[in-house]
Amino acid sequence: MTKITKYIEEAKGKTLFSIEIIPPVKGESIQTLMNNIEPLMEFQPPFIEVTYHREEFIEKVINGRIEKIPTRKRPGTVGICASIMNRFKVDAVPHVICGGFTQEETEDFLFDLHYIGIDNVLVLRGDPVKGNAAFVPEKGGHAYASELLEQVVSMNQGKLLHEETESAPTNFCIGVAGYPEKHFEAPNFQVDFEYLRRKVALGADYIVTQMFFDNQKYFDFVKKCREEGINVPIIPGLKPLATRKQLTVLPRIFHLDIPIDLVNAVNACKSDKDVKQVGIEWCIQQCKELMDFGAPILHFYTMSKSESTQKIAQAIF
Ligand SMILES: NC(=O)C1=CN([C@@H]2O[C@H](COP(=O)(O)OP(=O)(O)OC[C@H]3O[C@@H](n4cnc5c(N)ncnc54)[C@H](O)[C@@H]3O)[C@@H](O)[C@H]2O)C=CC1
């Protein structure tokens, strides 16, 4: 399988299209997911990213006592990756997270990916368990994406956690997350930026950004990275706005600003059907500017729904 950085090199400046999907809720048909990916394949994404979802805790009454049961709402990241590679003949890029994994479990997980022919991973810390305010690392696991990244780099060098002898090296191309409007937990932009710098210094091959609705945030971020010697590709992450509720939900979850013109356009809408159209048009405009700027790839957070992304891709590719 091909490395993301190679796809970018081979495109020779042409902007590529990629998508991110989430595994289905357990019990839902995988066919629904495939039916949503299918219409986006005409835009030839070289890869599809697949998110990873950690356990959640549900409360159940067992023998008269309330117990917390760990359960996974969206299992199957590795299986979905394999399925996508088989069916669409594109690369799948799984998210690999720190949360819920010991280092040993991470090592085994990475071997599974390696064995099914995955050569790209997006290395993340991951979100806190649903309902918890703060991220808590697993005992014997990683607390930050940079630590997990070091483990992947070691495996690429044939070094395992506990084996004395050298292992056959893996060959992962490693992506990391970057935040044009800073990560929500970081005390300020500069502090967050220093951690990004560390991730790249340790061997990250490319950056995928958090979503943004104001291109200037991305332009400034890229400029800052280049000035500070971060020279890896910076892939913008885009989410077409789809509901009025997202005007408040997205800033709350992701700590990003929504430009006044977009807010006004959404508030002028009569229904979410109209909001969807506004979201599509806004995103098309963003994409055009990002292409002119020379963004290597436009990466869409589709949430496994194809409609808005398909319309946007039709307008720009
Ligand atoms: N493309 C994207 O933007 C994506 C982002 N995410 C989410 O992003 C969130 C964070 O993940 P990452 O950015 O991978 O985490 P990270 O480990 O790089 O950073 C997490 C937070 O810790 C801080 N930090 C990093 N290293 C530190 C250190 N050594 N000491 C003290 N503080 C440190 C950072 O400033 C940031 O606030 C997660 O919630 C993840 O699920 C998920 C999927 C894609």
Ligand SMILES: Nc1nc(=O)c2c([nH]1)NC[C@@H]1CN(c3ccc(C(=O)N[C@@H](CCC(=O)O)C(=O)O)cc3)CN21
């Ligand atoms: N902190 C964080 N966690 C993630 O999992 C994540 C990021 N950031 N940023 C990049 C991608 C994009 N992701 C997402 C996640 C959710 C929505 C979303 O649309 N959420 C719902 C609201 C969900 C809620 O109410 O909890 C929405 O209606 O917009 C979009 C992109 C997942 N990834």
